[in-house]
């Protein structure tokens with residue numbers, strides 16, 4: 001079920017190692033979140049931009065976000081970075097509130113004024129995940145200049161991504177360093193029943209031959225993501 005995703009993510013990892021010199025992108029700094037619960041499968045990646053310029057965010061929804069399922073009249077699903085990891089038995093409530101180190105609060109956020117948004121309010125800043133007939137959403141990518149990868153109160157590491165359906169938390173997954181040398185179960189600080197189970201498979205089959213070479217040739221991290229969009 002995760003074959004395609006694992007391949008794609010493996011390509012990112014392999015390419016980012018190779019492109020390190022040009023892009024300053026180090027695989028150990030990339031964060032990822034794999035969501036697989038309640039029929040919702042989604043992958044998120046956060047790659048740091050140079051000079052603490054935020055992150056390039058890559059999102060792929062494999063299944064579950066159907067128009068039929070969507071409650072909101074907008075036909076969209078909100079998603080955020082929440083402060084805590086997923087609780088036992090995929091408990092999304094245990095993730096707490098949104099990542100909001102600046103104490104912005106939830107009230108006034110608009111996409112037109114992203115500085116009024118909580119750092120973790122990804123759909124507030126970039127729009128909701130838009131439901132489709134099939135429930136899968138093609139890969140998308142954007143830059144978010146607010147996301148941070150360090151600082152005890154500011155980093156996204158060790159936190160979680162939560163998808164909502166008109167407010168209700170319907171799926172969640174831990175954010176862990178996408179580093180082949182680290183163990184997701186320790187790095188994600190989550191419980192062993194969280195979606196970490198899939199993480200190991202993301203790291204398998206890294207040498208993907210021609211695709212990796214092609215991606216490497218494109219040079220920079222942004223291009224890596226761009227190439228992946230075409231898959």
Ligand SMILES: [Cu+2]
Pocket residue numbers: 079080081082098162163164
């Ligand atoms: Cu949320």
